Amino acid sequence: MAKEDEKKESGEWKEFFWNPRTHELLGRTASSWGLILLFYLVFYTFLAGMFCLTMYVMLLTLDDYKPTWQDRLAVPGMMIRPKGEALEIMYKIDETESWDSYIQALDNFLAPYNNSQQAMTNDDCPPDKYFIQEDSGEVRNNPKRSCQFNRTILEECSGINDRTYGYRDGKPCVLIKLNRVTSQSQHRSLQAPFVTCGAKKEDSDSIGEIAYFPPSGSFNLMYYPYYGKRAQVNYSQPLVAVKFTNITFNMDVNVECKINRLFSEDATAVNERDKFSGRVSFKLRINKM
Ligand SMILES: *[C@@H]1O[C@H](CO)[C@@H](O)[C@H](O)[C@H]1NC(C)=O
Numbered sequence: 001m002a003k004e005d006e007k008k009e010s011g012e013w014k015e016f017f018w019n020p021r022t023h024e025l026l027g028r029t030a031s032s033w034g035l036i037l038l039f040y041l042v043f044y045t046f047l048a049g050m051f052c053l054t055m056y057v058m059l060l061t062l063d064d065y066k067p068t069w070q071d072r073l074a075v076p077g078m079m080i081r082p083k084g085e086a087l088e089i090m091y092k093i094d095e096t097e098s099w100d101s102y103i104q105a106l107d108n109f110l111a112p113y114n115n116s117q118q119a120m121t122n123d124d125c126p127p128d129k130y131f132i133q134e135d136s137g138e139v140r141n142n143p144k145r146s147c148q149f150n151r152t153i154l155e156e157c158s159g160i161n162d163r164t165y166g167y168r169d170g171k172p173c174v175l176i177k178l179n180r181v182t183s184q185s186q187h188r189s190l191q192a193p194f195v196t197c198g199a200k201k202e203d204s205d206s207i208g209e210i211a212y213f214p215p216s217g218s219f220n221l222m223y224y225p226y227y228g229k230r231a232q233v234n235y236s237q238p239l240v241a242v243k244f245t246n247i248t249f250n251m252d253v254n255v256e257c258k259i260n261r262l263f264s265e266d267a268t269a270v271n272e273r274d275k276f277s278g279r280v281s282f283k284l285r286i287n288k289m
């Protein structure tokens with residue numbers, strides 16, 4: 001009995017899949033399937049069209065010259081060079097190949113800062129004041145000049161006299177840069193922001209002396225305001241070099257650098273969320289036999 005039922009059932013299934021009498025496939029005729037396919041074709045074409053239209057309208061509202069959402073970031077982020085994996089600089093003084101990649105990275109990064117290069121592309125600006133250029137009406141978004149940041153400003157960390165940036169002597173240089181943030185307002189503090197570095201608590205005995213280049217550790221006001229990548233094509237981000245001249249060898253030293261004295265308009269906006277954006281932490285470990 002059970003066997004006959006099974007047979008019948010499988011016959012029903014076969015018929016459902018393809019019914020030779022009504023010419024139905026899975027319970028639908030060819031024209032019914034055709035209509036369904038047509039429906040989905042039209043439906044997805046419509047969706048794709050909507051998507052393209054929305055993207056198009058959005059792109060129209062974007063300004064190539066100024067990132068639309070950047071004003072949410074009140075305090076600029078900071079970064080270091082050379083940037084090892086996970087912000088670590090670790091090497092053995094006696095093994096040249098363990099620090100060679102740091103030297104290469106610094107050489108490449110600083111090549112555009114060569115004095116000759118700077119003299120060719122940028123202006124010799126008066127220091128300690130904003131380099132403000134008209135950016136409205138006719139000249140809005142016109143190309144703008146940028147100020148020279150000569151490699152020689154970095155002195156011992158410029159790689160000119162000491163081609164190893166102190167790495168060979170166990171006194172490594174680390175370059176600090178701020179992320180590029182364009183500014184809307186041009187009326188701000190008249191004091192330049194500066195960098196200070198220190199050790200995380202437990203490492204304060206091992207970090208030793210720190211030298212800054214330029215000695216003020218500051219980003220000169222003449223490099224601001226920044227009008228954006230499209231307008232200031234030759235812009236060279238200002239740098240501060242930090243040299244660890246008496247760091248303890250053979251142990252991890254956790255360093256934190258932070259930016260002080262923010263542009264005044266920004267300072268009021270510093271809140272809990274932004275507290276960590278004006279600083280960068282990294283680990284130094286220099287091994288010596
Ligand atoms: C920049 O200067 C360094 C050292 O003076 C030199 O080795 C290098 O070739 C220069 N790079 C460019 C791009 O001029």
Ligand SMILES: *[C@@H]1O[C@H](CO)[C@@H](O)[C@H](O)[C@H]1NC(C)=O
Pocket residue numbers: 115116118119124125148149150
């Ligand atoms: C940068 O170096 C060039 C060439 O040595 C020099 O003419 C210029 O005055 C320097 N600029 C600054 C801002 O020091």
Ligand SMILES: *[C@@H]1O[C@H](CO)[C@@H](O)[C@H](O)[C@H]1NC(C)=O
Pocket residue numbers: 120121122143144145146232233234
């Ligand atoms: C950028 O530098 C090039 C030379 O490399 C110069 O011809 C051009 O005028 C500069 N552009 C601006 C906007 O300063």
Ligand SMILES: *[C@@H]1O[C@H](CO)[C@@H](O)[C@H](O)[C@H]1NC(C)=O
Pocket residue numbers: 205206208209246248
């Ligand atoms: C370097 O640091 C050690 C302690 O870690 C200290 O005894 C020594 O005086 C320092 N040397 C200089 C030149 O500051």
